[in-house]
Amino acid sequence: MAVSASAPPKQPWSWRSRAARSVLYQIIALGMIGFAIWFLAHNTMLNMRVRGIQSGFGFLSSPAGFDIGELLIPYDSNDPYWRAFLVGVINTLRVAIIGTVLATLLGTLLGIGRFSRNALVRGLCSAYVEVFRNVPVLLQLLMWYLFMTTALPGPGDEKSILGLFFLSNGGLSYPVPVWGPGQALALAGALAGALLSWLWARRARRLFEQTGRPRPVLWPSLLLIVGGALAGWGLGGAPTDWNIPAPGTFSVNGGSSLTPEFLSVLLGLVLYTASYIAEVVRAGIASVPLGQTEAASAIGLSKGQQMRLVALPQALRVIIPPLTNQFLNLTKNSSLAVAIGYPDVVSISNTALNQTGRAIECITIIMAVYLITSLGTSALMNWYNQRAAIKER
Amino acid sequence: MTSNFQPIAARPAPVRIEGVGPWVRTNLFGNWASSLTTLALLGLVAWWLPGFLRWAFVDAVFVPKAALCQAARETGGACWGVVAEKYRLIIFGRYPYAQQWRPAVATVAMVALLVVSCIRVFWRPWLALLWAAVLAFFFALMLGGFAGLEAVTTDRWGGLPLTVMVATLSIVLAFPLAVLVALGRRSHMPAIKTICVIYVELIRGVPLISVLFMASFMFPLFMPPGMSIDVLIRVLVGITLFSAAYMAEIVRGGLQAIPKGQQEAADTLGLSYWQAQRKVVLPQALALVVPGIMNNFIAIFKDTSLITIVSLYELTGSMGLALDSDSDWRPFKLTAYLFITAIYFIFCFSMSRYSLWIESQLSRSKNR
Numbered sequence: 128m129a130v131s132a133s134a135p136p137k138q139p140w141s142w143r144s145r146a147a148r149s150v151l152y153q154i155i156a157l158g159m160i161g162f163a164i165w166f167l168a169h170n171t172m173l174n175m176r177v178r179g180i181q182s183g184f185g186f187l188s189s190p191a192g193f194d195i196g197e198l199l200i201p202y203d204s205n206d207p208y209w210r211a212f213l214v215g216v217i218n219t220l221r222v223a224i225i226g227t228v229l230a231t232l233l234g235t236l237l238g239i240g241r242f243s244r245n246a247l248v249r250g251l252c253s254a255y256v257e258v259f260r261n262v263p264v265l266l267q268l269l270m271w272y273l274f275m276t277t278a279l280p281g282p283g284d285e286k287s288i289l290g291l292f293f294l295s296n297g298g299l300s301y302p303v304p305v306w307g308p309g310q311a312l313a314l315a316g317a318l319a320g321a322l323l324s325w326l327w328a329r330r331a332r333r334l335f336e337q338t339g340r341p342r343p344v345l346w347p348s349l350l351l352i353v354g355g356a357l358a359g360w361g362l363g364g365a366p367t368d369w370n371i372p373a374p375g376t377f378s379v380n381g382g383s384s385l386t387p388e389f390l391s392v393l394l395g396l397v398l399y400t401a402s403y404i405a406e407v408v409r410a411g412i413a414s415v416p417l418g419q420t421e422a423a424s425a426i427g428l429s430k431g432q433q434m435r436l437v438a439l440p441q442a443l444r445v446i447i448p449p450l451t452n453q454f455l456n457l458t459k460n461s462s463l464a465v466a467i468g469y470p471d472v473v474s475i476s477n478t479a480l481n482q483t484g485r486a487i488e489c490i491t492i493i494m495a496v497y498l499i500t501s502l503g504t505s506a507l508m509n510w511y512n513q514r515a516a517i518k519e520r
Numbered sequence: 521m522t523s524n525f526q527p528i529a530a531r532p533a534p535v536r537i538e539g540v541g542p543w544v545r546t547n548l549f550g551n552w553a554s555s556l557t558t559l560a561l562l563g564l565v566a567w568w569l570p571g572f573l574r575w576a577f578v579d580a581v582f583v584p585k586a587a588l589c590q591a592a593r594e595t596g597g598a599c600w601g602v603v604a605e606k607y608r609l610i611i612f613g614r615y616p617y618a619q620q621w622r623p624a625v626a627t628v629a630m631v632a633l634l635v636v637s638c639i640r641v642f643w644r645p646w647l648a649l650l651w652a653a654v655l656a657f658f659f660a661l662m663l664g665g666f667a668g669l670e671a672v673t674t675d676r677w678g679g680l681p682l683t684v685m686v687a688t689l690s691i692v693l694a695f696p697l698a699v700l701v702a703l704g705r706r707s708h709m710p711a712i713k714t715i716c717v718i719y720v721e722l723i724r725g726v727p728l729i730s731v732l733f734m735a736s737f738m739f740p741l742f743m744p745p746g747m748s749i750d751v752l753i754r755v756l757v758g759i760t761l762f763s764a765a766y767m768a769e770i771v772r773g774g775l776q777a778i779p780k781g782q783q784e785a786a787d788t789l790g791l792s793y794w795q796a797q798r799k800v801v802l803p804q805a806l807a808l809v810v811p812g813i814m815n816n817f818i819a820i821f822k823d824t825s826l827i828t829i830v831s832l833y834e835l836t837g838s839m840g841l842a843l844d845s846d847s848d849w850r851p852f853k854l855t856a857y858l859f860i861t862a863i864y865f866i867f868c869f870s871m872s873r874y875s876l877w878i879e880s881q882l883s884r885s886k887n888r
Contacts, residue, residue, distance in 0.1 A: 149709045152709060153709050153710070157715075160715060167742045170742055171741045171742055173744075174743075175741065177745055244550045244551075244554055245557050246547035247557065247561045247562075248557060257869060258865070261864065261865045261868035262822075262868070263822035263823070263836070264822070265825045266860065266864065269836070270861070273853055273857065277853075278854065459728075460727070462729045463826070465829065466829055473727075473729060477733075486737035486741065487738060490733050490737065493726070493727075493730045493733070494725075494730050497725060497726045497730065498725040498726060501726075502725065
């Protein structure tokens with residue numbers, strides 16, 4: 128007989144069996160949910176008919192009719208709504224991506240700082256974390272915005288930093304290189320250098336596994352990238368033109384600039400999220416047992432190697448999942464930009480909602496944008512987490 | 521051949537490692553890099569402290585006189601007078617001025633209830649009754665309309681009472697829902713599991729502000745025609761649904777930490793599913809997640825500041841309300857922000873300390 132002896136005997140079917148009951152419960156639950164959805168949808172239809180509200184996403188192709196202060200793609204008020212939403216999504220992503228990078232850097236520094244041998248550094252890092260974590264992020268954004276727009280000098284007497292950066296209540300102006308073939312070649316050179324250093328890292332690893340002799344990776348890679356960039360720059364005629372901002376009577380001319388709205392959203396989100404990331408990093412480092420570093424030291428690894436090869440890979444496993452949550456929180460908190468008028472997707476949707484009255488469509492767009500961003504970030508971080516996870520057989 | 525006995529030199533006394541001096545030596549001047557950092561930081565403080573003291577105390581104005589504050593602005597002093605002038609408006613919002621003892625008493629009762637609930641000796645069934653009583657007292661006192669108390673509609677509520685009430689009530693209401701959803705997410709029934717997963721992931725994927733927009737703009741459309749619900753209740757429902765999704769994940773973490781043997785043992789005893797959850801699994805799981813729930817409460821307490829965006833004037837909103845319409849005091853809004861920042865900080869910081877303390881209490885059996 129091929130049937131395993133331990134298989135339980137098939138129970139005769141009855142209404143009182145567990146399987147039957149669970150089917151019944153599920154049908155009841157689905158029925159209730161279905162009824163609730165039907166009830167809400169029915170009421171919504173009825174209300175919309177009574178109030179004469181139109182529905183559908185058709186409005187997306189009609190002209191938006193409002194201007195947006197912050198643009199990365201060309202847009203004017205005659206453009207359709209979908210383009211306004213696109214501008215909003217790009218603005219959200221812009222502040223989320225830059226904010227994520229900066230918050231990770233600052234948070235990591237603060238988290239490591241809490242293990243410093245210097246008591247003052249330790250104390251300052253924990254004071255920072257406690258202060259910024261325990262005040263609502265909305266309040267912080269509002270305060271930064273108020274500070275930027277009232278406490279900073281007005282146009283005409285901007286605060287100059289080295290004569291290159293100018294800070295006023297109109298924002299921050301900074302110099303940018305004049306874009307030319309030289310810069311393009313420099314970028315291409317840097318990319319080529321990165322490719323070469325990736326190849327060298329692979330080869331160095333193979334050589335190390337074959338011979339047991341470690342080869343330097345970090346310095347040759349840096350050399351290749353910087354060398355590539357310099358070579359490209361030299362080939363392109365070594366352009367040195369910079370577009371440096373110059374203060375005029377009413378505003379700063381030239382250069383590139385960041386608006387006070389963008390600066391306050393970025394600053395508020397970065398400082399707030401960094402305090403959480405610092406805690407995540409601290410917990411991760413604290414989770415690696417001291418014996419690991421001691422063992423690494425016993426087999427003769429240098430301090431840097433102990434950190435890079437033994438402590439960090441183990442800490443990262445603990446750090447990554449909560450770090451992902453912080454990235455998602457930062458992205459979701461960027462929706463608070465609406466409170467200070469930074470034109471992110473929530474702000475644009477809010478304007479569109481007030482103009483067209485299509486509450487359902489506009490709120491659906493907001494939710495869809497954040498859901499897609501959240502799922503995308505989680506997918507990316509899950510992929511990275513799998514790479515960092517323990518490899519067991 | 522005899523040589524005189526020559527004792528070797530006595531060892532030096534051991535280095536003292538306790539007391540202030542050695543602590544400073546190891547923690548502030550351990551090596552040259554550490555010493556340099558210490559000196560640099562102390563230098564920064566010395567450079568910055570006199571100016572700060574001058575701004576905050578010496579040149580500051582503490583009396584509610586706008587003219588003095590204007591003058592202090594020229595000399596670079598803080599204007600704490602704005603707090604002295606507006607504190608009642610900031611803390612109680614638009615609640616009728618003569619009746620503001622009512623929100624004060626109600627808030628004190630609510631905070632006292634929270635403090636009592638934090639003490640483990642009081643974790644008894646009668647605590648639930650106390651909660652019901654205090655919540656009823658809070659709403660009765662705030663609404664009024666009986667025993668000679670003037671009736672005050674919810675649109676006049678504001679400030680700290682609103683912040684405390686929204687945070688507390690949404691957590692209390694979210695808790696049972698969160699337990700159900702957490703159990704549902706671990707259920708073997710695919711339909712129930714799917715519903716719970718979709719609910720949790722959907723809510724956790726969107727920002728609170730979109731949920732509040734939904735409560736504010738879409739909720740009226742969901743109701744049968746002719747029926748309108750107070751905006752405060754709509755927002756409460758929104759925040760409750762939002763925090764329930766996060767709390768469900770915390771509770772699920774607690775459920776996962778309970779060994780499978782506990783459930784199996786309960787099954788062996790012949791307990792039904794609900795009996796097993798109620799008597800065996802949940803008491804252990806919920807004790808584990810108290811710190812997590814506390815952190816969730818802190819998050820919700822901070823997030824209540826968002827309801828100012830949908831025109832409910834809690835602490836952040838009432839501050840704007842108090843100053844925006846008054847051109848004498850509007851220039852000192854940043855100082856008023858510092859005041860409410862301090863209020864939020866005191867609440868959240870003490871709660872986070874409590875959370876740490878309770879965590880160490882709960883794991884006491886494990887660290888010995």
